[in-house]
Amino acid sequence: MTIHSPLSANTRHAFGLSAENEALTELSAWREYPRVQQPTWPDEQKLGDVFDRLRSAPPLVFAGEVDLVRSRLAAASRGEAFLLQGGDCAETFQDSTADRIKNKIQTILQMAAILTYSASTPVIKMGRMAGQFAKPRSSDEETRDGVTLPSYRGDAVNGYEFTPEARIPDPERLWRMYTTAASSLNLMRAFTGGGFADLRQVHDWNRGFVRSKGYTKYERLADEIGQALQFMEACGVDFEPLKLVELYASHEALLLDYEEALARVDSRTGEIYACSGHFLWIGERTRQLDGAHVDFLRKVRNPIGVKLGPTATSDDAKRLIDLLNPEREEGRLTFVTRMGASTIRERLPKLLEEVKADGAPITWVTDPMHGNTITSSNGYKTRRFEDIMDEVRGFFESHQEAGTIPGGLHMELTGDDVTEVLGGAGELDEEGLTRRYETLVDPRLNHTQSLELAFLVGEMLQRAKRD
Structure with a gap:
């Protein structure tokens, strides 16, 4: 993939690459610098295929x-x-x-x-x-009971299970990271735009918290917030915009x-x-x-x-x-x-x-x-x-x-x-x-x-x- 091997300005011009592609290609110069905390992907072709899919996917x-x-x-x-x-x-x-x-x-x-x-x-x-x-991670490897395997680097890289198969970095996980992030963002936008974030409801949640054992010492501040909300309602403040965050x-x-x-x-x-x-x-x-x-x-x-x-x-x-x-x-x-x-x-x-x-x-x-x-x-x-x-x-x-x-x-x-x-x-x-x-x-x-x-x-x- 050309994105993994930055092209010279003359080569880019010769191939007619757009200014957009040229700008994005410049980003790949990070590969010429010392890299730390990067997985050793065992399958470069698979990594390239996933990279291409992510490149053409909608932005998050x-x-x-x-x-x-x-x-x-x-x-x-x-x-x-x-x-x-x-x-x-x-x-x-x-x-x-x-x-x-x-x-x-x-x-x-x-x-x-x-x-x-x-x-x-x-x-x-x-x-x-x-x-x-x-x-x-502080170490590239983890040892348990005399067995040494690559460290778990998060679900985007490998599996947590302590087996040789799970700990192999898998580029396909980058695609799953993208799809999971997309669904998470969808939920975040739905919750914060659909009334879940109504300030009055949020205050009721906090009131329930301060009434719990061990937390009543925060009741004064919660009461002050409640009084402020009551004052706003009495003044006719429109709470509809406050449902969105x-x-x-x-x-x-x-x-x-x-x-x-x-x-x-x-x-x-x-x-x-x-x-x-x-x-x-x-x-x-x-x-x-x-x-x-x-x-x-x-x-x-x-x-x-x-x-x-x-x-x-x-x-x-x-x-x-x-x-x-x-x-x-x-x-x-x-x-x-x-x-x-x-x-x-x-x-x-x-x-x-x-x-x-x-x-x-x-x-x-x-x-x-x-x-x-x-x-x-x-x-x-x-x-x-x-x-x-x-x-x-x-x-x-x-x-x-x-x-x-x-x-x-x-x-x-x-x-x-x-x-x-x-x-x-x-x-x-x-x-x-x-x-x-x-x-x-x-x-x-x-x-x-x-x-x-x-x-x-x-x-x-x-x-x-x-x-």
């Missing part, structure tokens, strides 16, 4: 939607909006059902209602959904074959959009300045996120700005910090101050999940709710110290009652992890823990406004 999102997300994130960078980004650590084909998707959307809507009232500012609702089917899809742009195949040229502007999702991010493991992921994503028009861990320096951040946002455009670049509760207050303020001096517009978001992963005494990969909340507090404190704007939360969560994160008002202990531990990769906040976090962050936002 559209340029106009992406432009709107960029404008929303620009507002968050100025403190005029707040991003709530949440969803699975790694989506699976099996669990991409209507009920599971509905539960995640419900959780995000409930959290957003709490944060909107608390911050007195619009909340950008974004799911780690409809594309988060692949995950980077914007919900955007995001994922880590990990599998570059997939991302390239779904890139499209906008007929309005001639610019390239990654049409696999509205917002894409580069992970901590793939943000190499001379790497394939940075090269690919700097060429697309989408708003882009980059994860920054505790080893990230201001020089790293500034060079990423130069590569990914040389025009210093608002809403283009989001830095998602994942420092860990024990180090955030030491590392983040200096990073914020030095990047601030550069003058580039950045939307700063916290991921309090990935820096706080531990292993329980009974062998479960988990996190402590208290550590997650402490990193969120450290995030807000660091921004206050640096005089910068905290722009949002990036969470791994589910709408189901799983038992994967320790603590919270429900006091989940290590023995409780055994009850319903379902994640195949990283632990997620369950429904009640997610709402508890939203109420706690809401109280922090209210205090910050008073101060």
